[in-house]
Amino acid sequence: MFKEMFQFRKDDLIMWGGTGAFSLVILAALSLIGSNGFLIFKDLVGLAVVILLPGYVIVKLYLDNFQVSENMTKDPDVNKAIDKIIMSLGCGIMSVIPLNFIWNYLLTMGGGEGAKGNIWGNVDEEMIYTGSAGFRALFTVVLVLAIAIGTKIVLLRKKQSAS
Numbered sequence: 742m743f744k745e746m747f748q749f750r751k752d753d754l755i756m757w758g759g760t761g762a763f764s765l766v767i768l769a770a771l772s773l774i775g776s777n778g779f780l781i782f783k784d785l786v787g788l789a790v791v792i793l794l795p796g797y798v799i800v801k802l803y804l805d806n807f808q809v810s811e812n813m814t815k816d817p818d819v820n821k822a823i824d825k826i827i828m829s830l831g832c833g834i835m836s837v838i839p840l841n842f843i844w845n846y847l848l849t850m851g852g853g854e855g856a857k858g859n860i861w862g863n864v865d866e867e868m869i870y871t872g873s874a875g876f877r878a879l880f881t882v883v884l885v886l887a888i889a890i891g892t893k894i895v896l897l898r899k900k901q902s903a904s
Contacts, residue, residue: 746802746893752821753801756829759822760793791878795885796833800825802893804832836885844877 764785772778800807809824 746890746897750818752818752825755818755822756797756825760789760826764789787878791882792833792837793829794833795836795882795889796829796831797825798886799832799836799889800828802889804828836889837881840881840884844881 768778768781768785771781775781807824807828808821809827810820813820813823
């Protein structure tokens with residue numbers, strides 16, 4: 742069943758290779774003008790894990806053959822890779838950032854204020870969208886991935902039982 746859901750092709754490799762190359766260029770450029778390259782690396786990895794990875798899984802499961810652009814390059818695999826990176830960023834932002842606002846509401850307004858103050862912390866202080874949130878960001882990513890994969894498994898089982 743998982744082989745049906747995730748079939749990696751040339752366009753997937755081009756997308757991840759291009760993302761890695763672009764990240765290295767950004768890391769090198771910002772390390773030259775900045776004082777701490779490790780923080781830049783941490784933010785790039787956090788951005789890839791918190792935004793790009795959940796969006797990529799959603800795109801791979803549901804929108805793998807969807808076309809956004811036309812004739813950007815002469816190579817159709819490069820066109821599909823560009824489409825996937827655009828859709829992955831969009832899907833990642835649409836799925837993770839709203840959960841950030843839900844966490845913020847639940848953790849600051851929804852309880853947890855005891856004698857010692859807010860025992861759960863504040864999401865605003867952790868910048869979930871850059872990957873600096875630690876466990877809460879990882880839980881958000883796991884939640885988005887579990888919902889996306891679980892929904893796809895249920896849809897595939899319904900499709901198999903109907904046929």
